[in-house]
Amino acid sequence: MAQASSGPGTLPSEEELAQAGLRLVVNGPVARITISRPEKRNAMTGRTWTTLARIGQNLHKEVRIVVITGEGDIFSAGIDLKMFTPEGVDGERSIVTGLVDGSTDDAELDTYITELQEGFLWLRRPDLVTIAAVRGHAIGAGFQLALSCDLRILADDAKFSMKEPALGLIPDLTGTKPLVDIVGVHRATEICLTTRQVEADEARELGLATLVVGADELDGAVDDAVAALLEIDPEAAAATKALLWQAPDNTLEEQAAAERVAQTGRLNALAKTMRPGS
Ligand code: ACO
Numbered sequence: 001m002a003q004a005s006s007g008p009g010t011l012p013s014e015e016e017l018a019q020a021g022l023r024l025v026v027n028g029p030v031a032r033i034t035i036s037r038p039e040k041r042n043a044m045t046g047r048t049w050t051t052l053a054r055i056g057q058n059l060h061k062e063v064r065i066v067v068i069t070g071e072g073d074i075f076s077a078g079i080d081l082k083m084f085t086p087e088g089v090d091g092e093r094s095i096v097t098g099l100v101d102g103s104t105d106d107a108e109l110d111t112y113i114t115e116l117q118e119g120f121l122w123l124r125r126p127d128l129v130t131i132a133a134v135r136g137h138a139i140g141a142g143f144q145l146a147l148s149c150d151l152r153i154l155a156d157d158a159k160f161s162m163k164e165p166a167l168g169l170i171p172d173l174t175g176t177k178p179l180v181d182i183v184g185v186h187r188a189t190e191i192c193l194t195t196r197q198v199e200a201d202e203a204r205e206l207g208l209a210t211l212v213v214g215a216d217e218l219d220g221a222v223d224d225a226v227a228a229l230l231e232i233d234p235e236a237a238a239a240t241k242a243l244l245w246q247a248p249d250n251t252l253e254e255q256a257a258a259e260r261v262a263q264t265g266r267l268n269a270l271a272k273t274m275r276p277g278s
Helices: 014-019 046-058 106-124 141-147 176-183 185-194 200-206 215-230 234-249 252-274
Strands: 022-027 030-035 065-070 129-134 137-139 151-155 159-161 211-213
Touching (some): 014 046, 022 046, 046 106, 065 215, 129 141, 129 215, 137 141, 141 176, 151 200, 151 215, 200 211, 211 215
Parallel strands (some): 129 151
Antiparallel strands (some): 022 030
């Protein structure tokens, strides 16, 4: 069942989730988000991403694990291509109309893209571990959504592709940094500028897949990962994730100092639990 108002704010209603092509089930510390527009191969719209951002902002603090998957045999066909047509998607602004008629300026477009990116950025939060469970295609924005997660558990029929350049665009939904961090700038250039498919086995070799399993084993593999992650103390998990995320930008000395600070916090917290009367 989706939470109503038990979190820091109000989660999107069932109706709002359905309009955004999403389903949300929260069970204690685990939130499961399903991209659910199977008739459009789980293509996503601006509303999908602003609604994802609202989920992130309003999840109950008890939630520690977020699993994102797609309905049926596909993760997502990426952005709904109708977003680029003058008529747009029902109830949503078209991306192109305001640019064609000159009523949207660059600053407005920047603000709009910032709002969409919020749907992806929260998945990096240190207090959460996020898992993309991927079956079939994860194209464009779908690939970027999977890249926003900490772990990518793939069925052996999974296929990633970064299609944006084939549409004359760039990948702007926060996927370029994790892609480069994982595969390096040269391989990332090749993947983006050929827009080719990266299938599950290659994804594992490149480090894009945390794990590849048979299609009928995907749910079990995700459940196993969730169970293992829940074994770890939440504060130790959050401090470790925060530390790991600093590492690429730190020198060895800076990272060693960050480890000392984080461990001092952890040891003090552990010592507190050992004091008489605690
Ligand atoms: N946007 C809108 N509708 C879509 C999208 C999409 N991205 N992808 C699929 N659909 C719709 C199709 O139009 C079709 O609708 P219809 O039944 O009303 O004609 C329905 O979903 C089924 O699509 P098929 O192409 O018939 O499904 P198939 O299983 O053969 O292929 C695949 C699936 C590979 C995902 C193919 O649909 C595809 O390549 N889609 C476009 C992918 C794309 O270019 N995405 C944008 C990337 S860039 C970005 O995300 C920013």
